[in-house]
Amino acid sequence: MELKIIYFDFPFWRAEVARIPLFLADIKFEDYRIKMEEFPYIKENGKMSDGTIIPFTQLPVLVIDGLSIAQTGAIARICGKISGFYPDDLIEAGKVDQIIDTATDINLLIRPSMREQDVSKRKLMREELSKNDLPKYFGYLENLLSEDCEWFADNKMTIADIALWRLMGWLKSGFLDDIPSDIADKFEKLSRLFSAVNNNSGIKKWVSKTYK
Numbered sequence: 001m002e003l004k005i006i007y008f009d010f011p012f013w014r015a016e017v018a019r020i021p022l023f024l025a026d027i028k029f030e031d032y033r034i035k036m037e038e039f040p041y042i043k044e045n046g047k048m049s050d051g052t053i054i055p056f057t058q059l060p061v062l063v064i065d066g067l068s069i070a071q072t073g074a075i076a077r078i079c080g081k082i083s084g085f086y087p088d089d090l091i092e093a094g095k096v097d098q099i100i101d102t103a104t105d106i107n108l109l110i111r112p113s114m115r116e117q118d119v120s121k122r123k124l125m126r127e128e129l130s131k132n133d134l135p136k137y138f139g140y141l142e143n144l145l146s147e148d149c150e151w152f153a154d155n156k157m158t159i160a161d162i163a164l165w166r167l168m169g170w171l172k173s174g175f176l177d178d179i180p181s182d183i184a185d186k187f188e189k190l191s192r193l194f195s196a197v198n199n200n201s202g203i204k205k206w207v208s209k210t211y212k
């Protein structure tokens with residue numbers, strides 16, 4: 001099976017949730033990182049200059065034996081299944097899916113503030129997010145974790161944990177002005193999950209190999 005993941009050259013959760021399970025399972029894939037200059041062509045033509053289809057003119061895209069698959073959740077599930085980081089059990093799989101969809105919801109809550117050019121409006125949007133929606137969502141996620149297991153599903157690390165780890169890592173990095181980098185710290189079980197993924201030896205290898 002030939003696999004190629006197309007995304008920008010940064011470790012955003014949408015791409016990492018697909019790249020990392022493949023890396024951890026030692027499954028060969030092409031980690032194709034586009035240059036920003038390539039993106040306008042994609043937006044205009046719905047494909048890359050080599051003809052690779054980008055179905056919704058958004059990234060990530062997984063090319064699997066020449067066929068392009070879009071949408072973060074779909075890609076994450078394929079990569080998770082072939083890597084052993086997605087449960088076979090229907091209910092455990094549902095537990096994973098709800099986390100991936102929630103990561104998307106959180107991402108979409110933050111996105112308008114990333115597109116806002118007016119600095120003072122952006123600040124207000126982010127202060128509001130930090131006061132209300134973000135803690136609310138972290139609280140919901142915290143409630144899905146149990147005292148006796150650090151993972152969201154299947155009693156082991158899955159793509160759900162990898163997605164959340166990366167989403168939290170993005171917030172913790174302080175990249176987003178006016179969203180406090182410690183916003184998730186008071187959620188103990190989420191923080192435990194973050195540390196468990198962060199301390200995984202394969203994850204450490206991936207981070208030292210690819211994070212700049």
Ligand SMILES: N[C@@H](CCC(=O)N[C@@H](CS)C(=O)NCC(=O)O)C(=O)O
Pocket residue numbers: 012014043057058059060070071072073104
């Ligand atoms: N629904 C898509 C959204 C993907 C998405 O928003 N990707 C961003 C990069 S993180 C993108 O391509 N933005 C450029 C654009 O929308 O034109 C998914 O789940 O993968």
